[in-house]
Amino acid sequence: MIRLVRKPSLWANFLARFVFAIVWTGAFFGMSVAVWRRHPDTIVLVVLGCFDLIAIAILWDLVVRFWRTLKHQEPFVEIDRQSLAYGDSAQVRIVESHPESISEMGVKLVGECYAKSATDISSYRETKTVLTRCYDEELLRLKPDASEPLSRLIRVQLPKSPPADGITWKIIVDSHLKQGGVIEHAYPIRVRENA
Numbered sequence: 001m002i003r004l005v006r007k008p009s010l011w012a013n014f015l016a017r018f019v020f021a022i023v024w025t026g027a028f029f030g031m032s033v034a035v036w037r038r039h040p041d042t043i044v045l046v047v048l049g050c051f052d053l054i055a056i057a058i059l060w061d062l063v064v065r066f067w068r069t070l071k072h073q074e075p076f077v078e079i080d081r082q083s084l085a086y087g088d089s090a091q092v093r094i095v096e097s098h099p100e101s102i103s104e105m106g107v108k109l110v111g112e113c114y115a116k117s118a119t120d121i122s123s124y125r126e127t128k129t130v131l132t133r134c135y136d137e138e139l140l141r142l143k144p145d146a147s148e149p150l151s152r153l154i155r156v157q158l159p160k161s162p163p164a165d166g167i168t169w170k171i172i173v174d175s176h177l178k179q180g181g182v183i184e185h186a187y188p189i190r191v192r193e194n195a
Contacts (some may be wrong), residue, residue: 001081001093002078002080002082003078004079008186010069010074011069013058017062018177021058024055028052029059031048032048032049035048049065049189075097076096077185078095079091085193086158086193087159087160092151092152092156093151094107095150096144097149101177103176103178104143104144105144105145105173106138106142107110107172108138108171109169110186111135111168111170113132113167115129117130162193168188172184173185
């Protein structure tokens, strides 16, 4: 079986949050110190104090997310073939080694495509392109036992033809955490056009 790679990785998501937290906290703490030294006006310090409290909350969220990312390992997803064609089926193995923090887990086959919408009102014209799910099929939903690792073998069946042009396919494993929150793990799969 061929192991699929999660995209984007959990650490890339954490790194983006880390950069945002550093910029936000640095800007508002720096602004608070500068205002406090030059113009210790009470109302301005109260407003900046509110933003500083938000910065502290962002830092706390960063610490919690770091702990969750470090503790919650992503599940392993393996597929029996390198690439599929439309109408093909494949065996997919889902392995969750540490289900202690998960209350519910689901597996879906998802096809994503870009959808365009146009607005045309006399002199106002606008075209929006949005990434949307063109295909969504739930393959498995379960509540794992926290005492033992989870391993399931499921069958994935692709539709006979693409539901839209330019579609990308993913296997998504969504983990509902016991302390709240949902982590979606997306594993892209290669699908080729029928010859």
